Amino acid sequence: MLREKYADEIDALLARFPQKKSAVLHLMHLAQNEYGYMSDEAMKEVAEILDLDPTHVMSLAGFYSLYYEEPVGKYVLEVCNDLACALRGADKFVEMASRKLDIPVDGTTNDGLFTLKTVMCLGACDRAPMLQCNLKFYENLDETKFDNMIADLRARAAEGDADPSVVERIFSYIK
Numbered sequence: 001m002l003r004e005k006y007a008d009e010i011d012a013l014l015a016r017f018p019q020k021k022s023a024v025l026h027l028m029h030l031a032q033n034e035y036g037y038m039s040d041e042a043m044k045e046v047a048e049i050l051d052l053d054p055t056h057v058m059s060l061a062g063f064y065s066l067y068y069e070e071p072v073g074k075y076v077l078e079v080c081n082d083l084a085c086a087l088r089g090a091d092k093f094v095e096m097a098s099r100k101l102d103i104p105v106d107g108t109t110n111d112g113l114f115t116l117k118t119v120m121c122l123g124a125c126d127r128a129p130m131l132q133c134n135l136k137f138y139e140n141l142d143e144t145k146f147d148n149m150i151a152d153l154r155a156r157a158a159e160g161d162a163d164p165s166v167v168e169r170i171f172s173y174i175k
């Protein structure tokens with residue numbers, strides 16, 4: 001299905017690399033965007049396109065926090081609570097986000113909109129508390145900014161989300 005639906009994008013992507021297998025992380029983003037998470041089917045499809053063993057794709061999905069092995073919400077809020085961010089209040093921020101969304105860490109809201117996760121350093125240590133949502137950074141957060149961000153994302157979801165998709169962002173540089 002990926003091969004048919006994204007034939008042009010995949011061809012352009014593979015042309016950028018000397019070896020097909022080097023495109024694996026990009027294709028995994030494409031698959032995840034299509035299926036919502038790295039399902040068994042998604043991992044097998046990526047492996048087939050690249051002539052890889054499916055266990056190789058599975059091991060990458062398990063290693064990188066940007067790939068989800070379980071279904072997630074439309075917006076995945078990944079709060080960094082690594083050491084530098086913890087020193088700037090990340091743990092309290094996670095508690096607040098969990099309370100406001102009424103979900104535990106790794107939980108998803110009943111409406112399927114938000115999943116809350118904690119992750120290791122995202123490279124924005126001096127701007128904590130911070131989170132990454134669908135590859136976009138939100139920095140120097142506090143409760144008010146979090147409320148506004150959630151309200152904005154809810155409004156966007158209600159309008160069909162006009163933001164460029166993850167796939168558009170990932171593939172924009174190969175055009």
Ligand code: FES
Binds near residue numbers: 080082086124
């Ligand atoms: S420790 Fe959180 S971004 Fe670096």
